[in-house]
Amino acid sequence: MPPPRTRGTALRQRLAELRGPDVPAKALDARALAALAANPGCKRRALLDGAGVNKATLASALGSPSAFGQSQFALTRGNAFEAKVKADGGAELLRLVHERLDPAAEPPVDAQVPDLTAIGPEGRTARTALALREAASGGWTLLDHPMLALDVAGSPAFLEPDAVVVHPDGSWTVVEIKSFPMLDGSADPSKVGAAARQAAVYVLALEEVAARLETPPRVRHRVLLVCPKDFSNLPTASAVDVRKQRAVTARQLARLTRIQDIADALPEGTCFAPDLPAGELTAAVESVPATYAPECLSACELAFHCRDRSRTDGAVTSLGRSVRAELGGLTTVEDVLSAARGETGDPDDPAVAALRRAAELRAEALGATCR
Numbered sequence: 001m002p003p004p005r006t007r008g009t010a011l012r013q014r015l016a017e018l019r020g021p022d023v024p025a026k027a028l029d030a031r032a033l034a035a036l037a038a039n040p041g042c043k044r045r046a047l048l049d050g051a052g053v054n055k056a057t058l059a060s061a062l063g064s065p066s067a068f069g070q071s072q073f074a075l076t077r078g079n080a081f082e083a084k085v086k087a088d089g090g091a092e093l094l095r096l097v098h099e100r101l102d103p104a105a106e107p108p109v110d111a112q113v114p115d116l117t118a119i120g121p122e123g124r125t126a127r128t129a130l131a132l133r134e135a136a137s138g139g140w141t142l143l144d145h146p147m148l149a150l151d152v153a154g155s156p157a158f159l160e161p162d163a164v165v166v167h168p169d170g171s172w173t174v175v176e177i178k179s180f181p182m183l184d185g186s187a188d189p190s191k192v193g194a195a196a197r198q199a200a201v202y203v204l205a206l207e208e209v210a211a212r213l214e215t216p217p218r219v220r221h222r223v224l225l226v227c228p229k230d231f232s233n234l235p236t237a238s239a240v241d242v243r244k245q246r247a248v249t250a251r252q253l254a255r256l257t258r259i260q261d262i263a264d265a266l267p268e269g270t271c272f273a274p275d276l277p278a279g280e281l282t283a284a285v286e287s288v289p290a291t292y293a294p295e296c297l298s299a300c301e302l303a304f305h306c307r308d309r310s311r312t313d314g315a316v317t318s319l320g321r322s323v324r325a326e327l328g329g330l331t332t333v334e335d336v337l338s339a340a341r342g343e344t345g346d347p348d349d350p351a352v353a354a355l356r357r358a359a360e361l362r363a364e365a366l367g368a369t370c371r
């Protein structure tokens with residue numbers, strides 16, 4: 001077996017071939033890493049992200065452009081809200097961290113807000129690590145847009161949380177500022193879930209920084225989510241436990257390092273270069289197994305393409321994970337209908353029995369309606 005360094009070089013070369021000649025790798029950001037955790041079983045996404053393929057460009061080249069990304073209006077509104085939350089040296093943000101996560105600590109007055117400017121992502125990452133090390137000596141410190149690096153499939157992904165707060169006890173908290181509203185203390189669960197997955201990626205990256213310190217500080221697994229209160233522009237906050245999301249993302253990232261296995265199973269010459277003819281590109285994408293679920297629509301740029309394929313194949317996955325789980329071994333809509341009509345399927349299979357019962361009830365109901 002070749003030594004690890006040679007294997008790493010060979011993998012990088014293989015991934016560059018998959019992207020296509022002269023196609024630069026798209027850097028992974030926290031949103032992309034978090035989305036991996038939303039569909040952990042999808043080899044297609046794992047490979048494309050690991051290879052640095054720009055999935056939005058790929059989706060357009062396949063004829064199914066993604067409807068992804070925030071509108072300019074939403075971006076402007078989000079930036080204005082974040083600036084308001086961080087005004088006056090982050091006084092309101094620190095007050096919320098103190099109130100929701102650490103009420104027993106001294107109130108955050110005269111907090112440090114170190115300057116994190118440096119040249120390039122590597123410089124900013126080093127500056128952030130230094131600021132975190134210096135902040136570990138007591139008091140409150142707010143790091144505004146720090147830069148963190150996380151090793152992903154052998155190369156660093158640079159990540160920029162909205163803020164990291166160092167508590168007087170030396171522990172670190174990730175803060176996510178979102179522009180969706182919190183109504184009566186709770187927000188849209190799907191949006192909170194996406195924010196929690198994103199924050200979990202930052203927690204993992206912070207843990208890597210902490211592990212390099214002589215006395216590693218505690219990275220808190222409860223993050224602070226700051227949102228506008230009700231329909232106003234006033235900030236409110238909620239503590240979100242991201243232990244589960246952190247564990248799923250850590251597993252996914254470990255899996256990403258095995259993208260070599262997925263790449264090895266592809267036909268010779270497979271390439272995802274967006275300038276290839278659509279037919280060739282479609283065949284390349286279809287050669288990597290995917291596990292489409294409706295959740296992909298809010299998490300992956302290839303969702304429209306994968307949804308069309310899933311529907312064409314009659315796959316029950318397009319109906320949602322819960323329906324899929326209820327149907328056991330029946331994987332296509334055709335199988336389900338045939339089992340319900342009593343043409344196929346084992347009558348002792350609980351899914352088949354339930355489908356037949358449902359079909360009988362439907363027939364009875366329709367018969368009653370017709371009479």
Ligand code: SF4
Pocket residue numbers: 039042043044045290291292293296300301302303304306
């Ligand atoms: S949209 Fe397709 S590639 Fe993306 S996660 Fe879903 S199944 Fe995988």
